[in-house]
Amino acid sequence: MKPSKLGVRLVQISIMVFLVLLMVLPFLWMLSTSLKSQQYILQTTPQLIPDPLTFESYTQLADRVNLGRTFFNSTFVALVTMVGQLVISSMAAYAFSRMEWRGRNTLFVLYLATMMIPSVVLVIPQFILVRSLGWVNSYAALIIPSLSSAFGTFLLRQFFMGLPKDFEEAAFIDGANYFTIFWRVTLPLAQPALATLAIFSFMGSWNAYLWPLFAARREEVMTLPIALATLQAGPRALTEWNMVMAGSVVSVIPILVVYLLAQRWFVQGVVSSGIKG
Amino acid sequence: MKDCLMIGMSGWRKWGWVALFLAPSLIGLMVFIVLPILTSFWVSFQDWNLLSPPKFIWVENYQSLLNDNAFWRSMGYTLQFIVIYVPGAFACGLALALFLNQKIPGILVVRTATFLPVVASWVVVSLIWKWLFNPAYGLINYGLAGVGIEGPAWLFETNTALLAIVITSIWKDMGYIALLYLGGLQNISEVFYEAAEIDGASRWQILRYVTLPLLTPTMFFVLITLLINYFQMFEQVWLMPMRDSAADRQLEVVVTEVVKNAFSYNRMGYASAMSWVLFAIIFAITFVQLRLQKAWVYYETE
Numbered sequence: 250m251k252p253s254k255l256g257v258r259l260v261q262i263s264i265m266v267f268l269v270l271l272m273v274l275p276f277l278w279m280l281s282t283s284l285k286s287q288q289y290i291l292q293t294t295p296q297l298i299p300d301p302l303t304f305e306s307y308t309q310l311a312d313r314v315n316l317g318r319t320f321f322n323s324t325f326v327a328l329v330t331m332v333g334q335l336v337i338s339s340m341a342a343y344a345f346s347r348m349e350w351r352g353r354n355t356l357f358v359l360y361l362a363t364m365m366i367p368s369v370v371l372v373i374p375q376f377i378l379v380r381s382l383g384w385v386n387s388y389a390a391l392i393i394p395s396l397s398s399a400f401g402t403f404l405l406r407q408f409f410m411g412l413p414k415d416f417e418e419a420a421f422i423d424g425a426n427y428f429t430i431f432w433r434v435t436l437p438l439a440q441p442a443l444a445t446l447a448i449f450s451f452m453g454s455w456n457a458y459l460w461p462l463f464a465a466r467r468e469e470v471m472t473l474p475i476a477l478a479t480l481q482a483g484p485r486a487l488t489e490w491n492m493v494m495a496g497s498v499v500s501v502i503p504i505l506v507v508y509l510l511a512q513r514w515f516v517q518g519v520v521s522s523g524i525k526g
Numbered sequence: 527m528k529d530c531l532m533i534g535m536s537g538w539r540k541w542g543w544v545a546l547f548l549a550p551s552l553i554g555l556m557v558f559i560v561l562p563i564l565t566s567f568w569v570s571f572q573d574w575n576l577l578s579p580p581k582f583i584w585v586e587n588y589q590s591l592l593n594d595n596a597f598w599r600s601m602g603y604t605l606q607f608i609v610i611y612v613p614g615a616f617a618c619g620l621a622l623a624l625f626l627n628q629k630i631p632g633i634l635v636v637r638t639a640t641f642l643p644v645v646a647s648w649v650v651v652s653l654i655w656k657w658l659f660n661p662a663y664g665l666i667n668y669g670l671a672g673v674g675i676e677g678p679a680w681l682f683e684t685n686t687a688l689l690a691i692v693i694t695s696i697w698k699d700m701g702y703i704a705l706l707y708l709g710g711l712q713n714i715s716e717v718f719y720e721a722a723e724i725d726g727a728s729r730w731q732i733l734r735y736v737t738l739p740l741l742t743p744t745m746f747f748v749l750i751t752l753l754i755n756y757f758q759m760f761e762q763v764w765l766m767p768m769r770d771s772a773a774d775r776q777l778e779v780v781v782t783e784v785v786k787n788a789f790s791y792n793r794m795g796y797a798s799a800m801s802w803v804l805f806a807i808i809f810a811i812t813f814v815q816l817r818l819q820k821a822w823v824y825y826e827t828e
Contacts, residue, residue, distance in 0.1 A: 341551030397554025456647035
């Protein structure tokens, strides 16, 4: 290696190390803080490796919030929303890409138009609607309004348009009906797009804050982000940062694991949703 | 369309299939998106606290908005956030994408790492950085003290809180923005780079005269996305300022103002009007951007 090349390589490596540290260190600090006891986090010389290491903030957290219930709520809401969105969006996408009917394009433009409306415009009337249905503080409020996803329909429709129709036509000639074709031929071919939508949907509900903050405040239906935000103490009491960080660990680990396992689909999702502009 | 599967099928059978596939989605969209949009528009002309029946008051909500100092202050802070955040995020994302676009061993690990904050929720990210920005025990002021700077009170004071929130936001979004740019970078044909190399262009010249001009369509998309998203910023401003501090009392953006009016003061009509003004502003800015793009966005097909 020439000296100049070695220099370039060293610069590259140091930038890489810097970037990884910049992104990972805050998460490690979260983990480290959660494993310390209160008197050790309030030190002017911070230590990255907790010594002594203790899980007391996690027991403290379990005393403050119904951890099992909250974790279940988040998981349940995210999974049901995900399955619902996949079924409903893929069926609509099929109608928009594989069937020909009057008004198809007009209706599709309406779907696209609804994606432009800011969520803050929707949150008030949706709350009024959910309230008049008597759904406030129920799973229904958290799940049903987001089941029909214009974004999901758009994403899958674009993917279906790019799929070859040969298999479907062959199945049609063989006498299969639409539902069989959709279920047995199209959906298996669309697995990459379905995986992308599944992950985006799961991440969206798992991380949602604005809507559940007002639609589901009671403990029985509360999701992790809402519970987590309530852990901050009032004005005078000292915030127990080890407990807040323990809560953050519990709420962020599942989504980080999902991301690391299914990274490919995340990347694909961002790239394909980027194309829409 | 010849390739359509519906050849030879007509009448009620065809519409039956269409209805079967479309109904769940369409009903959901109509009830939970379209109906609320219409309701919101109607509510914005009412005086309504959810308890007594709504009272139609023409455009009074919109008129009061014009003289509402709290609203204009929140708009002012929203613009301040945008003015600092958007150029910062735009540049950091671009620099990161150019770096990640190189073929270096181990670069995928870096890409994975930069995407971690993107998948974490805003609540978690806000809390982690709130702890990092803690004036007495936070890692950031500890680091600053290490190089001889006495760190500010960050999330207690308005101006430093604004900066802290922008830093946090750039950290969270950088990986996402870089990924959007990477899509654009990978669409640039090798032909251009080969031609530039034959002409003896330096790396800097290639970047300046080949990569960046061909990337302008992506830049345009990124800019619009950032503007649309940050006019609607909410969680970080709602969660990060220290409770009851000057920053907490001062720092409001449009969405936190809408949420306060709707859910703390029960002024549903007024809050709805505010949300429509925000939508109008976002719409107008996007429209202006679309008109301005001819001046700087380069499309290969032209």
